[in-house]
Amino acid sequence: MQIVTMGGVTIGLLLLVYTLITWWPGAKALRKDPAGAVASLLPFLIAWAYGVLAILTVGGLIGWVADTTLWISNWLGDAALVWGVGGQAGRQGATVAYLPLTQPGSGIVLILTAVIVAVAKRKKTPADVKSSLKTGAWCGICLGTSAGVAGFAAVPLAQASNWLGATVYGPFA
Template sequence: MTYVTIGGVTVGLMILAWFITSWWPGLKPLQKDPVRHAAALLPFLLSWAYGALTVLGIGGLIGWAARTTVWITSWLGDVALVWGVGADAGQRAGGTVYLPLTQTGGALVLILTVIVTVAAKKSSKHGSAISRGAWCGMTLGTSAGIAGFAAVPLATAANWCGERLYTAIR
């Protein structure tokens, strides 16, 4: 079972803070054109949902990559906490909530992996937002509070969309 440490969650929150800070257009521009500025959040948010979905019980190579990302991020975050502010390392940030994906939900995650990978590679404008969003989703998606909040709608949506997709193809 993969769990995220406080250091890993801290890194995930730092990625989120970095993105929000770099995105923030200011109050007046946001009030003037909220739709355009809110649309700039979509690549990050959609890839965040994908990243969180990959740690919700996915196995195989994709699950291994997601768990490895969480492990490395937790280790880096723990090192940063110990050497940066003198905090304790290795403390769990809470339990992990896993909601099983159906066979068609897992197939949809595989399709989404191709889409996210190609979008991150092809898009020079949104590539870093997509990559950071997926990374942030993987780290924050394993913390108990966020996983508990995101697991049910994400896994349910993936299972439902996968079932509809494969029912339509048959």
């Protein structure tokens, strides 16, 4: 598993802030139709949760893609911190122990991968939903192992995935 750096967290936060700014419908529209406004953010949130679970996978193709994405994000973010604002690159100060995915939990991540890919490849899926899926997964990968609040979301997501996998796979688990 790739360890996130300050640059990777910065990229993840940039993706999150960008998404929230472009999504924000305005206070009046949010009061008028809160369910509709939140529904338009749902593809990003689902993909974000998937990205968090993907970075928690131990190996395989999904783990490799998530680790590579995090490695590139770390490099880009560190370069932006050093050359963009004169900061320093490096690991976060605190480290967090994460709950690993069990075999059934990993099976759920594989199923979620198929769902995300199918929705993203579907011709009738709007372009903004496809973009939200990609951005959400990238953001989740960057923030999934951070030592901040976003990283702590990894524990309940892993527990939910492990529980769902144990429930679905039953005696095979």
